Amino acid sequence: MIYHCRFDPLRTFLYVSNGCYDLTGYYPKELVDNAYKSHADLVHPEDKDWVLEYFQANSGNNTELSCEYRIISKQGEIKWVREIANDVYSDGGEWLYTEGYITDISEKKEYRQVTAALEARVRGSSSAEKRLRSLLDKIPDVLLRVNINGECVSYKGDDELGVSHDFNTRRNVKEMFPAEISSDFLMHISDVLKHGKAISYEYHLSGSDNRQTHFEARFIKSDNVEVLCIIRDITSTINTKQKLKTANAFYESIIDNVNIDIAVFDDKNRYILVSKSAVKDDKLREWLIGKDDFDYCKARGKSIEIAESRTEMYNLVDELKKPIEWIEELSDESGKKRFFVRTLKPLKGPDNQKYKVGYGVDITALKIIQNELLRREHLLSFSHKLAKVGYWVWYPNNRKHEWSDGVFEILEEDKNAVSPSLSAYLNYIHPDDKEQFKSTIEQSKLNNSSYSIEYRLITSTGKIKYIKEQSSSKRPDSNANQYLFGMVQDITEMKESQDALAHSEEHFRAIAESSPIYIIELCSEYKITYINNIGDRKREDVIGSLAFDFVLPAYRDQLKEIIDRVFALGIVDNFQMQGQGESSFVEWYDVSIGPVKSDLGKVTSIILLAQNITEKKQNEQERERLIREINNRYNELMQFNYIVSHNLRSPIANILGMSYILNPNTPPEDVRQIFDYIMQSAQSIDTLIKDLNDVLTARSPLNEKREVFQLTDIVNGVCYNLEQQIIQSNAEVIIQIDKDAEQITSIKSYIQSIIHNLISNSIKYKSAERPPKIVVKAWKDTQHTYIEVSDNGMGIDMEQYGQQIFGLYKRFTTQSEGKGLGLHMTKAQVESLGGSISVQSEPEKGCIFKIILTN
Structure with a gap:
C-alpha cells in the first residue's frame, strides 16, 4: 500500500493506493482524511505506542524510516507488515508530508520462526520438536521445502493433496500435482532462486464430487538451492470476497439507482458516503468524501448560506437526537430553481461512532404541479364566474351541503346570509318548475343515477333566470365518504340568444324563400344542403344532390375549381355559367361564391348566390350581333360607295362621252358603233346593279x-x-x-x-x-x-x-x-x-x- 500522510500524532492519511484493500480490508475513501481510521488506528494495540514513538522521534530528519510491526485488518486479521517511509519537503525546505509503502511480511515472519525451529531441531535441541510442532499448528495448511529439481520435504502435510506429514520423506512435486500445476511450481521456484523475490501463485483442484478447492502457494527463497513453499486453502476467502464484492455491488447499485439523494456524515458533518443520485459526477463525488458543505460551497461557487442553513439542521439533529425534515430551495447549473425535501436522521456505527444519514427527494415537479393546480384553480374560479357556473356537493352520511361562490352569485345572495341546503335552494325555484325539479331529484335518489335538467329561478330581487343543472352519481372521496356532485349554470343569456337567433333564422328564411335569386349551400363534398327556392321541383330531389348535376358539362370543371379555391382560401369569387332552370331549359346564371366560416376561421360550407341572367345574356348577344351587322353594313356601304364611284363611273362616262359624239351629222357607220358602245356600257351598269341587288338580297x-x-x-x-x-x-x-x-x-x-x-x-x-x-x-x-x-x-x-x-x-x-x-x-x-x-x-x-x- 503506497501512502501519503500528515506529520500529526495520528499520521492521518492524505492518499492511499488501491492496494490498501488487500492489505487492510478498507477502501481508499474509508482511510483518506478520516480521523477514525488514521495510520495509528490500523496498528496492533501492543505495537501502537512504540511505532508512534519511532516515527515521532525519527521524522523530520530527512532519513529513510523502516520498521516492522503488526496491523489489524477490517476483518480482524492480524498481519505483520514492513513500512519504509521518507519525508517530502518543499523547495523552501518546508516539511510537507511523509510518503512511503507498507508491505505484508506475515509469511516471512512465519518462515523465519519455522526456519529457526527447524535449525534447532537439527542441532538436536530437546525443546525443538515441541516448538516446531507448535509453530506448524499456527501456520498455513501445507509447508514444503523444494529445490530447483522439484524434490521436496513436507514439514506439514495435507491428505487431500497427497502430501504426507513426514519430515524425512522426499518426493517430487510432479508426483504430487497435475502436470500443468507442477510445471508452474518449477517455473516459480526457478524465478525465486534466480531473483530472490517472493512469488504468490493461485491454483485450484477438483475433488471427487467435482467441487473446486482454491489454493495459494507462496514461494520464498530459503537459501541458494531451496525454496520454502507455503500452501493455503483460500476457498472460503475467495468465496467470502466474491460474496462481499457481489453484495457491496448490489447494495451500491441500489443506492445509486434509487431516485433519492443519500448522504452519510460523520460527527463533524463531513461526507463519508454520497449516492450517485445526489452527485452524478464521479470525480466530484469522490472528491467530496471527507469534505463538509462549507468546502463544497466554496469549491463549487455556491452561496455560503446553503452550508450555514444545513449546519443548523445538523446541529439540531445532534441536539434533538431524532430525525428532522425541511424543504430546501436550490438553483441548478442553468439557474433554474429546484426544491428538495430533506430528511436527516442520527445514526450510530458498529463502534458507537456518531453518524448522520440524510435523504433528499426532488419535489420540483411536485412544486410545479402545485403551482399549476393553484393557477388552474384560479382560472377555474375566474372561468366559472365568466360562464356563470357554480357547483354544489352533498355528503349523505352527515347530510352536509356545500355551495361554491358561483351558486350564491347566481342566486344573488350573500354567502353568509343563506345556509346551503336543498330546502333552501327550493325556495328559489320558479313555482311552475318546482314539481318537475322535485320529481327529477327523487328519481335520481331512487336510481342512484345522475340527472340533467333545465328550469327557472326567481332571485331575491325578482329576476327570472334560466338554469341548467347536471349532477353526478354517488362516489367515494379519498376518505371513502359518499358524496354527490352537481353543476348549475345561468343560461339566461343563452336562452335569450337562442330565441333571438331562432327569430333571426325565421326572418332570414322568409327573405330567402321570397328572393328571386337562388341561395344554395354546399358542403365540402359538393352536395346541396340548403336551397331557398326549388320552384316546381321536389325538395328531396334537390337536397343531397351534387351541385354539378344542374350545370352544363362545359362549366363543371370551372365550377369545381372555383369551389375548391373558396374552400382552401376562404375568398369570394364570381363567374357566369349555363345551367338547367326550373323548366329544364338551358339558362344563363351569374354566380357569386363565398365561404361560411366557423368561429375559428375554418371554412365549413359554401354559399352560392345564382341570379338568372338569361334575358340579359340574350340582349347582350343580340346587341353584339346588331353591332356586328352595323359594322358589316357600314363596310359594305363603303364598298358600294367604292363600286358606285368607280365601277359605275366608267360605263356612265362612256355613255356620256358617246352622247356628246352622237349628233345629226354623225356618219351612219359611226352611229352604229357608238350605239354598240353605249349598249355595252348600259349592260355593265345593269350587271353591276344586279350583283348589288343579289348581295342586298343575301343580307335580307x-x-x-x-x-x-x-x-x-x-x-x-x-x-x-x-x-x-x-x-x-x-x-x-x-x-x-x-x-x-x-x-x-x-x-x-x-x-x-x-x-x-x-x-x-x-x-x-x-x-x-x-x-x-x-x-x-x-x-x-x-x-x-x-x-x-x-x-x-x-x-x-x-x-x-x-x-x-x-x-x-x-x-x-x-x-x-x-x-x-x-x-x-x-x-x-x-x-x-x-x-x-x-x-x-x-x-x-x-x-x-x-x-x-x-x-
Missing part, C-alpha cells in the same frame, strides 16, 4: 322560312348539281358529318348556296399538280354547329390577301373566270344566319373554310 333573309333538314342531303344535292365539274376535274368529295350534327334547323336555300359556292370554288381553284380532294365535316356542341369545307387546291397567300378574301369583286388569280362575288355572297349569307366564317390557307396547301352557326 326575312322572307325565308327556317326549317329542319338533313345536312348530308344538302351536300349530296350540291355534288349532284356539280357532277360534271367533279367528273371533269377528277375530284373526290368526302363527307364526315357527326350524327348529332346531321339534323339542322336553318334556311335551307342559304345553307345549300354556301356549300355550293365553297365546293365549286375548291374545284375551280384546284392545284395543277394533283386532283381535287374535298372534305366536308360537321359537328355540334351545346351552343354551336360547326361546318368545315377543306381542299388541297392552289391555296391563298393569307399574308398578302388575308384582309380581302371576302371583299366584293376581289380575285386573287387569273387562272379561272370569275367576278370575285362568290365568297362575298357566301359571307353575307352566313352572317345573315347569325353565324361567322373564317379561312385558313397557304399557297399550294389548300384552304379550310370554317363556318360557326348558333344552335
Whole structure:
C-alpha cells in the first residue's frame, strides 16, 4: 500500500493506493482524511505506542524510516507488515508530508520462526520438536521445502493433496500435482532462486464430487538451492470476497439507482458516503468524501448560506437526537430553481461512532404541479364566474351541503346570509318548475343515477333566470365518504340568444324563400344542403344532390375549381355559367361564391348566390350581333360607295362621252358603233346593279322560312348539281358529318348556296399538280354547329390577301373566270344566319373554310 500522510500524532492519511484493500480490508475513501481510521488506528494495540514513538522521534530528519510491526485488518486479521517511509519537503525546505509503502511480511515472519525451529531441531535441541510442532499448528495448511529439481520435504502435510506429514520423506512435486500445476511450481521456484523475490501463485483442484478447492502457494527463497513453499486453502476467502464484492455491488447499485439523494456524515458533518443520485459526477463525488458543505460551497461557487442553513439542521439533529425534515430551495447549473425535501436522521456505527444519514427527494415537479393546480384553480374560479357556473356537493352520511361562490352569485345572495341546503335552494325555484325539479331529484335518489335538467329561478330581487343543472352519481372521496356532485349554470343569456337567433333564422328564411335569386349551400363534398327556392321541383330531389348535376358539362370543371379555391382560401369569387332552370331549359346564371366560416376561421360550407341572367345574356348577344351587322353594313356601304364611284363611273362616262359624239351629222357607220358602245356600257351598269341587288338580297333573309333538314342531303344535292365539274376535274368529295350534327334547323336555300359556292370554288381553284380532294365535316356542341369545307387546291397567300378574301369583286388569280362575288355572297349569307366564317390557307396547301352557326 503506497501512502501519503500528515506529520500529526495520528499520521492521518492524505492518499492511499488501491492496494490498501488487500492489505487492510478498507477502501481508499474509508482511510483518506478520516480521523477514525488514521495510520495509528490500523496498528496492533501492543505495537501502537512504540511505532508512534519511532516515527515521532525519527521524522523530520530527512532519513529513510523502516520498521516492522503488526496491523489489524477490517476483518480482524492480524498481519505483520514492513513500512519504509521518507519525508517530502518543499523547495523552501518546508516539511510537507511523509510518503512511503507498507508491505505484508506475515509469511516471512512465519518462515523465519519455522526456519529457526527447524535449525534447532537439527542441532538436536530437546525443546525443538515441541516448538516446531507448535509453530506448524499456527501456520498455513501445507509447508514444503523444494529445490530447483522439484524434490521436496513436507514439514506439514495435507491428505487431500497427497502430501504426507513426514519430515524425512522426499518426493517430487510432479508426483504430487497435475502436470500443468507442477510445471508452474518449477517455473516459480526457478524465478525465486534466480531473483530472490517472493512469488504468490493461485491454483485450484477438483475433488471427487467435482467441487473446486482454491489454493495459494507462496514461494520464498530459503537459501541458494531451496525454496520454502507455503500452501493455503483460500476457498472460503475467495468465496467470502466474491460474496462481499457481489453484495457491496448490489447494495451500491441500489443506492445509486434509487431516485433519492443519500448522504452519510460523520460527527463533524463531513461526507463519508454520497449516492450517485445526489452527485452524478464521479470525480466530484469522490472528491467530496471527507469534505463538509462549507468546502463544497466554496469549491463549487455556491452561496455560503446553503452550508450555514444545513449546519443548523445538523446541529439540531445532534441536539434533538431524532430525525428532522425541511424543504430546501436550490438553483441548478442553468439557474433554474429546484426544491428538495430533506430528511436527516442520527445514526450510530458498529463502534458507537456518531453518524448522520440524510435523504433528499426532488419535489420540483411536485412544486410545479402545485403551482399549476393553484393557477388552474384560479382560472377555474375566474372561468366559472365568466360562464356563470357554480357547483354544489352533498355528503349523505352527515347530510352536509356545500355551495361554491358561483351558486350564491347566481342566486344573488350573500354567502353568509343563506345556509346551503336543498330546502333552501327550493325556495328559489320558479313555482311552475318546482314539481318537475322535485320529481327529477327523487328519481335520481331512487336510481342512484345522475340527472340533467333545465328550469327557472326567481332571485331575491325578482329576476327570472334560466338554469341548467347536471349532477353526478354517488362516489367515494379519498376518505371513502359518499358524496354527490352537481353543476348549475345561468343560461339566461343563452336562452335569450337562442330565441333571438331562432327569430333571426325565421326572418332570414322568409327573405330567402321570397328572393328571386337562388341561395344554395354546399358542403365540402359538393352536395346541396340548403336551397331557398326549388320552384316546381321536389325538395328531396334537390337536397343531397351534387351541385354539378344542374350545370352544363362545359362549366363543371370551372365550377369545381372555383369551389375548391373558396374552400382552401376562404375568398369570394364570381363567374357566369349555363345551367338547367326550373323548366329544364338551358339558362344563363351569374354566380357569386363565398365561404361560411366557423368561429375559428375554418371554412365549413359554401354559399352560392345564382341570379338568372338569361334575358340579359340574350340582349347582350343580340346587341353584339346588331353591332356586328352595323359594322358589316357600314363596310359594305363603303364598298358600294367604292363600286358606285368607280365601277359605275366608267360605263356612265362612256355613255356620256358617246352622247356628246352622237349628233345629226354623225356618219351612219359611226352611229352604229357608238350605239354598240353605249349598249355595252348600259349592260355593265345593269350587271353591276344586279350583283348589288343579289348581295342586298343575301343580307335580307326575312322572307325565308327556317326549317329542319338533313345536312348530308344538302351536300349530296350540291355534288349532284356539280357532277360534271367533279367528273371533269377528277375530284373526290368526302363527307364526315357527326350524327348529332346531321339534323339542322336553318334556311335551307342559304345553307345549300354556301356549300355550293365553297365546293365549286375548291374545284375551280384546284392545284395543277394533283386532283381535287374535298372534305366536308360537321359537328355540334351545346351552343354551336360547326361546318368545315377543306381542299388541297392552289391555296391563298393569307399574308398578302388575308384582309380581302371576302371583299366584293376581289380575285386573287387569273387562272379561272370569275367576278370575285362568290365568297362575298357566301359571307353575307352566313352572317345573315347569325353565324361567322373564317379561312385558313397557304399557297399550294389548300384552304379550310370554317363556318360557326348558333344552335
